[in-house]
Amino acid sequence: MTEEMTLSDISFNEEGYMTNLDQWTPDVARELARANDIELTDKHFEVLNFLREATSNGEKLSIRRIGKSGIVDIKGFYALFPGAPLKLASKLAGIPKPTSCV
Amino acid sequence: MKVEKVLIIVSKGTIEDVYAGLVMANGAVMEGIEAKMFFTFFGLNAIRKGKQDKLHTATVGNPAMMENVPTMIAGLPGMEALASAMMKKEMDKLDIPPVSEFFDMIVAGGGEIYACQLAADMFHLKKDDLIDDVKDIITVGDMYALADGPNTQIIFI
Numbered sequence: 404m405t406e407e408m409t410l411s412d413i414s415f416n417e418e419g420y421m422t423n424l425d426q427w428t429p430d431v432a433r434e435l436a437r438a439n440d441i442e443l444t445d446k447h448f449e450v451l452n453f454l455r456e457a458t459s460n461g462e463k464l465s466i467r468r469i470g471k472s473g474i475v476d477i478k479g480f481y482a483l484f485p486g487a488p489l490k491l492a493s494k495l496a497g498i499p500k501p502t503s504c505v
Numbered sequence: 506m507k508v509e510k511v512l513i514i515v516s517k518g519t520i521e522d523v524y525a526g527l528v529m530a531n532g533a534v535m536e537g538i539e540a541k542m543f544f545t546f547f548g549l550n551a552i553r554k555g556k557q558d559k560l561h562t563a564t565v566g567n568p569a570m571m572e573n574v575p576t577m578i579a580g581l582p583g584m585e586a587l588a589s590a591m592m593k594k595e596m597d598k599l600d601i602p603p604v605s606e607f608f609d610m611i612v613a614g615g616g617e618i619y620a621c622q623l624a625a626d627m628f629h630l631k632k633d634d635l636i637d638d639v640k641d642i643i644t645v646g647d648m649y650a651l652a653d654g655p656n657t658q659i660i661f662i
Binding site for chain 1: 534601
């Protein structure tokens, strides 16, 4: 599957967040991650699945919340998704832009 | 030009001043912006062992707080502790961490914490009196060196 084929059918907003959660598949996440020079591991997917689940439960996500998830500590989260981890992980999980200030 | 680094100087020790610095520093690392914090004068209370989670807000001399309460009443014993406890409770509801945990989050994200040499000397504080998250006690010259680089912003609180 080429990047064009995978990603061309998916709608993103102007900031690069997917607008339809149902279009998400693990392959989509892998393609998006590659565009950010990240090769997704099982640990990455554990985090992405946690984010997707929390979002569908209506939870407000924050770095602190992820640190308390039991999946990864905060340092580990920064290591998995370098740069702006919460935003990047949200993009890869196909969920909306995080609105938390902490 | 994108901000690449922030140096946040915290010179005050009230809840609101310390949190302003912590929120901005943590917000920076969350965005992939390098963050350094420098604590001086009463701001040192935020990085003192045993003190950092017991910060207060001022109920006297703060007209925006409890505007319907006369200054004489606001100055009664216990008022400051009460207002501070209420403030912390409200923050907890918003998932804002206690000061000590906030520092751990910032350091975990790659932020660095420093104390002011001059103020530490003035208050007779040594490295052992400060939390482990503090990287070093440094001079004002060293502080400016932390801000080296073209796209750095210095924020003073």
